[in-house]
Amino acid sequence: MKVAVCIKQVPAKDAPLHIAESGSWIRETDIGFEMNEPDSFALEEALRLKEKHGGEVVALSMGPERTKQVIKEGLAKGADRGIHISDDKFFLLDPLGSAKTLAAALQKENFDVILTGLQSDDQGFGQTGVLLAEILGLPHATIIMQIEVQGQQLRLKRELESGWFQWVELPLPAVLTIQSGINKVRYASLKGIMAAKKKEIAVIARESLGVTQEPTQRVERIYVPQKVKKTEFIEGSPKEAAAKLIEKLRHEARVL
Amino acid sequence: MSPERERLDADVLIVGAGPAGLACALHLARLIRQHNESGGKPELSAEGIYVLEKGREIGAHQLSGAVLDPRALAELVPDFAKTAPLDTPVTDDAAYFLTAKRSWKLPITPPPLRNHGNYIVSLNKLVKWLGGLVEQAGVNVFTQFAGAQLIHEGEAIAGVITEDKGRDKDGRPKDNFTPGYELRAKVTVLAEGPRGSLTKTLVAEKHLDGLNPQVYSIGIKELWEVPPGRINPGWVAHTLGWPLDSSMYGGGWIYGLRDNRVSLGLVTGLEYHNPRFDPHEAFQRFKTHPFVRRILEGGKLVRYGAKTVPVGGWYSMPRVYVDGGLIIGDSASLLNSQRLKGIHMAIKSGMLAAETLFEALRVGDTSAKSLSVFRRKLDESWIASELRSVRNFHQSFQHGLWLGLAHTAAQFVTGGRGLIDPMRMPAGYEEYHKLDGAGAAPPRFQGDGVLTFDRLTDVYHSGTRHEEDQPCHLHVLDLNICVNRCVVEYGNPCQYFCPAAVYEMVEDKGGRRLKINFSNCVHCKTCDIADPYQIIDWVPPEGGGGPNYEGM
Amino acid sequence: MKILVITEAREGKLNPVSFEALVAAQQIAGAQAGSPIAATVIGKGMRQLAEELAANQVAEVLLVEHDLLERYTPDGYAIALRQAIAQSKPDLVLMPHTYQVRDFAPKLAASLGKGMIGDCVGYRVEKERMIFVRQMFQGKTAADVSFTGAPPWFVSFQAGAFRGDQAARGAAPAPITTVKVDLKAEQIRTKPLELFREAKQAVDLTQAPILVAVGRGIKAPENIPMAEKLAKLLGGELAASRPICDEGWLPMDRQIGSSGQTVAPKLYLALGISGAIQHVVGMKGSRTIVAINKDRNAPIFEVADYGIVGDIFELIPALTEVLEKK
Numbered sequence A: 001m002k003v004a005v006c007i008k009q010v011p012a013k014d015a016p017l018h019i020a021e022s023g024s025w026i027r028e029t030d031i032g033f034e035m036n037e038p039d040s041f042a043l044e045e046a047l048r049l050k051e052k053h054g055g056e057v058v059a060l061s062m063g064p065e066r067t068k069q070v071i072k073e074g075l076a077k078g079a080d081r082g083i084h085i086s087d088d089k090f091f092l093l094d095p096l097g098s099a100k101t102l103a104a105a106l107q108k109e110n111f112d113v114i115l116t117g118l119q120s121d122d123q124g125f126g127q128t129g130v131l132l133a134e135i136l137g138l139p140h141a142t143i144i145m146q147i148e149v150q151g152q153q154l155r156l157k158r159e160l161e162s163g164w165f166q167w168v169e170l171p172l173p174a175v176l177t178i179q180s181g182i183n184k185v186r187y188a189s190l191k192g193i194m195a196a197k198k199k200e201i202a203v204i205a206r207e208s209l210g211v212t213q214e215p216t217q218r219v220e221r222i223y224v225p226q227k228v229k230k231t232e233f234i235e236g237s238p239k240e241a242a243a244k245l246i247e248k249l250r251h252e253a254r255v256l
Numbered sequence B: 001m002s003p004e005r006e007r008l009d010a011d012v013l014i015v016g017a018g019p020a021g022l023a024c025a026l027h028l029a030r031l032i033r034q035h036n037e038s039g040g041k042p043e044l045s046a047e048g049i050y051v052l053e054k055g056r057e058i059g060a061h062q063l064s065g066a067v068l069d070p071r072a073l074a075e076l077v078p079d080f081a082k083t084a085p086l087d088t089p090v091t092d093d094a095a096y097f098l099t100a101k102r103s104w105k106l107p108i109t110p111p112p113l114r115n116h117g118n119y120i121v122s123l124n125k126l127v128k129w130l131g132g133l134v135e136q137a138g139v140n141v142f143t144q145f146a147g148a149q150l151i152h153e154g155e156a157i158a159g160v161i162t163e164d165k166g167r168d169k170d171g172r173p174k175d176n177f178t179p180g181y182e183l184r185a186k187v188t189v190l191a192e193g194p195r196g197s198l199t200k201t202l203v204a205e206k207h208l209d210g211l212n213p214q215v216y217s218i219g220i221k222e223l224w225e226v227p228p229g230r231i232n233p234g235w236v237a238h239t240l241g242w243p244l245d246s247s248m249y250g251g252g253w254i255y256g257l258r259d260n261r262v263s264l265g266l267v268t269g270l271e272y273h274n275p276r277f278d279p280h281e282a283f284q285r286f287k288t289h290p291f292v293r294r295i296l297e298g299g300k301l302v303r304y305g306a307k308t309v310p311v312g313g314w315y316s317m318p319r320v321y322v323d324g325g326l327i328i329g330d331s332a333s334l335l336n337s338q339r340l341k342g343i344h345m346a347i348k349s350g351m352l353a354a355e356t357l358f359e360a361l362r363v364g365d366t367s368a369k370s371l372s373v374f375r376r377k378l379d380e381s382w383i384a385s386e387l388r389s390v391r392n393f394h395q396s397f398q399h400g401l402w403l404g405l406a407h408t409a410a411q412f413v414t415g416g417r418g419l420i421d422p423m424r425m426p427a428g429y430e431e432y433h434k435l436d437g438a439g440a441a442p443p444r445f446q447g448d449g450v451l452t453f454d455r456l457t458d459v460y461h462s463g464t465r466h467e468e469d470q471p472c473h474l475h476v477l478d479l480n481i482c483v484n485r486c487v488v489e490y491g492n493p494c495q496y497f498c499p500a501a502v503y504e505m506v507e508d509k510g511g512r513r514l515k516i517n518f519s520n521c522v523h524c525k526t527c528d529i530a531d532p533y534q535i536i537d538w539v540p541p542e543g544g545g546g547p548n549y550e551g552m
Numbered sequence C: 001m002k003i004l005v006i007t008e009a010r011e012g013k014l015n016p017v018s019f020e021a022l023v024a025a026q027q028i029a030g031a032q033a034g035s036p037i038a039a040t041v042i043g044k045g046m047r048q049l050a051e052e053l054a055a056n057q058v059a060e061v062l063l064v065e066h067d068l069l070e071r072y073t074p075d076g077y078a079i080a081l082r083q084a085i086a087q088s089k090p091d092l093v094l095m096p097h098t099y100q101v102r103d104f105a106p107k108l109a110a111s112l113g114k115g116m117i118g119d120c121v122g123y124r125v126e127k128e129r130m131i132f133v134r135q136m137f138q139g140k141t142a143a144d145v146s147f148t149g150a151p152p153w154f155v156s157f158q159a160g161a162f163r164g165d166q167a168a169r170g171a172a173p174a175p176i177t178t179v180k181v182d183l184k185a186e187q188i189r190t191k192p193l194e195l196f197r198e199a200k201q202a203v204d205l206t207q208a209p210i211l212v213a214v215g216r217g218i219k220a221p222e223n224i225p226m227a228e229k230l231a232k233l234l235g236g237e238l239a240a241s242r243p244i245c246d247e248g249w250l251p252m253d254r255q256i257g258s259s260g261q262t263v264a265p266k267l268y269l270a271l272g273i274s275g276a277i278q279h280v281v282g283m284k285g286s287r288t289i290v291a292i293n294k295d296r297n298a299p300i301f302e303v304a305d306y307g308i309v310g311d312i313f314e315l316i317p318a319l320t321e322v323l324e325k326k
Helices: A037-053 A065-077 A095-106 A128-136 A190-198 A238-251 B019-037 B071-076 B123-136 B197-206 B279-288 B290-296 B343-363 B373-380 B382-389 B394-399 B401-413 B455-460 B479-489 B526-530 C016-031 C047-054 C074-088 C099-111 C221-234 C242-246 C312-325
Strands: A002-006 A009-011 A033-035 A056-063 A081-086 A113-117 A140-150 A153-159 A164-171 A174-178 A201-205 A217-223 B007-015 B049-053 B086-089 B092-098 B103-105 B119-121 B140-143 B147-153 B156-162 B165-167 B173-178 B182-190 B216-225 B235-241 B250-256 B261-269 B300-310 B325-327 B474-476 B503-508 B511-516 B536-538 C003-006 C037-043 C060-065 C092-096 C116-126 C129-136 C141-147 C153-157 C176-179 C191-197 C210-214 C237-240 C267-271 C288-293 C306-309
Touching: A002 A037, A002 A128, A009 A065, A033 A037, A033 A065, A037 A056, A037 A065, A037 A113, A037 A140, A037 A174, A056 A065, A056 A095, A065 A081, A065 A190, A065 A201, A081 A095, A095 A128, A095 C099, A113 A128, A128 A140, A128 A174, A128 C099, A140 A164, A140 C099, A153 A174, A190 B140, A238 C288, A238 C306, A238 C312, B007 B019, B007 B156, B007 B343, B019 B049, B019 B071, B019 B123, B019 B343, B049 B182, B071 B343, B119 B123, B123 B140, B147 B182, B147 B197, B182 B197, B182 B343, B197 B325, B216 B279, B216 B526, B250 B290, B261 B279, B261 B290, B279 B290, B300 B455, B300 B526, B325 B343, B343 B373, B343 B382, B373 B382, B394 B401, B474 B511, B479 B503, B479 B511, B526 B536, C003 C016, C003 C074, C016 C037, C016 C092, C016 C116, C016 C153, C037 C047, C037 C074, C047 C060, C047 C176, C060 C074, C074 C099, C074 C176, C092 C099, C099 C116, C099 C153, C116 C141, C210 C221, C221 C237, C221 C267, C221 C312, C237 C242, C267 C312, C288 C312
Parallel strands: A002 A056, A002 A113, A056 A081, A081 A201, A113 A174, A140 A174, B007 B049, B007 B182, B049 B140, B092 B235, B182 B325, C003 C037, C003 C092, C037 C060, C060 C176, C092 C153, C116 C153, C210 C237, C210 C267, C267 C288, C288 C306
Antiparallel strands: A009 A033, A140 A153, A153 A164, A164 C191, A217 C141, B086 B119, B092 B103, B147 B156, B156 B182, B165 B173, B216 B261, B216 B300, B235 B250, B250 B261, B474 B536, B503 B511, C116 C129, C129 C141
């Protein structure tokens, strides 16, 4: 079974965010980067598929030089090889542009399954997996909790809202987006870290993929939402305050 | 109960990827390369060098002011001035004496506080850069792995066992449980920094203690971004006096960095008498002094951190070699407490250790006798001459500031000997005065959230994270002492000296109990050092946890 | 501009969040004269729902029906809706950001060579340009995003971004037009099986529109049920700050904060929570924050829209009483 996992490198969760001068992204100096957490569950799922059904796992990521770090992490955990689509301006691509670029690299090989996480912790568009499926002409399913391989078919457990689930069946090859928290992500072993040094990371320059896609959207600016209103303190006895609060929530804030 | 452990074999295992550990790895890799290239036999490999680092990445747990004396770096990387990430050369340095409202600049900057020719650096960035060089040299650096236990073979150290990963808070294996590795090595080098956990165990087991017990100071640091023009890059200021009283050892620092950044902090000796003293609070109040406030006003806190510093110096050095083992850097007490500089010594000691290791590997002799060459090299190097010249420095201050200055003046003119040589000093935790019915504790410091902060807010800015569902890594050997004795005798100082609000005494069904918020821990080791009963044992948590000292 | 609202049905009823998308459409249309709104109902045997929808102020309801649309599949919906779009020619396609929309909408947009801005919390009109606001960095920042290129433009709105009960009713029922759907079985690659319910192990607080969170002020685990009852009355979920989960009074999946979940519900009620930064970063993206705490100086009030300085053990019963009366 040949599995590809698309992994994104994102700013570390605890990195203090400062808006860049351009106003449309954050300052990337002096912050740490890490593997997008939802993608770590997709990677774990890929490794489990390989353990169960044999084959290979390819870790793929797009971005500047520092992106290699998350590919190496994937290799250290057990992925067989990596693909780095090198691009300094990756964050300027819109979801469709970035999916087309990933697809162009993925297309060169015949993957049975392509996995992504649900969404990225930075931009959080949550579209990459679905777009990949459309661009590659493959069936897909999202928010997957469980995967069963039955010959050339997949049997998948999908999560829906409010505690509902559904099993669906799809033919291979397919694209899946994996729900977070469905597995306990493994630790990279010492042997894995050493072996990773010898595993191949193929580097592809983004331009060389020849993807011409006019951006469909533009982030005009990013900002920290300022709370302009002051706290309105509600006075009175508990009964009075409670009534006033519900009233305000219903008719002023309109959240009830 | 002991799980099956996977075994790996290294030639040299270095525990800690700080300046000492990385200098050792880099220099050894170089010596090996030169040896192989010149046809030396037996052929050795840099890949037989393993470095363990418990932080998430190299540099994550590195914190210092710092003003670097570049002499050792120049030996390790001759073109460092062009390639190392130095922030700015020191352009101006001054010493100040503070009272609650005023400041006096000392007319002459005392020689140990003079920094011409030195550089202000971020130790985190410097170590990251060194780490890059080490990895390029083919050394195996394993981040997110800690040395949890030493492996003994008879009298010798035979390696370390790394920490178990994937145990839940009750110690039970989770789905992704991975037992620690049995990492065997011909020589294990302990480069764990101040109060290393393996070093502490080794020194105790083999009675390696120096003449004086090791003593420590706690350094609390914040990195700020201030409006342009407030401070010049390269400006170095050290302060004495307020907010510490004359019975306390310590002082503040303020360094101007590039890009309108300021590094500032307060160092306090961990031998103060008042068990309710709060070093974090003292630092917050330091910032409210007009001298400091006018630099920070309108600025923004970028990052926070805290770490201890070993200041015992020459007479606190343990024996630094055993069969199959070496101790280097801060773990070996190699820090000039007068200049409060240890990075240059850490690097140099790493290089001297590398030379020792290279010989030992070449001839195949890793016994204590063979490794004792390391001590001889230290004695013959500028580390020894520098440390000897300040060998009684910190100890001079055990009876107060003014007596301390008198002693150190005498030492200055006698090459370190002074009036008493060696000056003996007890461990810091023996210096607490009992409460003896002192009144209720004063309310805890809250901070205004703009210039000063409470500990939780500061901890948030240290980027500290730990896997939540794991056993608590702070082992308190007898909790009864906390609730029955300590509460009366000392008022539970752990609640005060911890800069990360890890320890809290909380009400529990009519009584009190100790609550340990281990996930806030910034790995400074203060609790292990300063607890009056010495019942707190800091052991490494699951690798990858701890602070993220980006830019510190 | 012409707007098309794609509604969603659940268990034979229109999913209430579809009305939120309709309200969004009506607001946008209201600001731009000459903006007719069409709304789709998709599935099989949906005429009744179409009539229900037609009672609202819309220009037209499109009935997109086919046997093969009886069960949701991304292939089926994408193909059928593409045909509806070809017929209706909208400029703007609006949807609620549901699990189902996440599953097919990007595909639908991409199949037309268009992009989708998803999970928006609002919009603005600037010099006749539409700017959509969405969150980034897990709610730590907001982002203004606009479309470049020609319509149709695809947008989904986060649950709670608009109030579904504000949908304007039409003066007369809108016409219902059938869309002839050309769909063949071999075009649908997914085989959907039965839906089923399961006791979920972990609760996903990020999906709850309302959260009631307890902090140290709750004092003892015995007091938590009353907060839970309040949460249920409000139609929300129970959450907690770190210390509560540390003590084991609530499971870790209820924790909000830097070491728990980051949420941005439309209403966050903080009971007895001091507001340490570790907690606040996990919830300050919430649209409306109410804090109740004994301490007037508790930092939580700095992020609260409404605050009550008082005893939660008096206010929780008082709030419960007010809600039960209605």
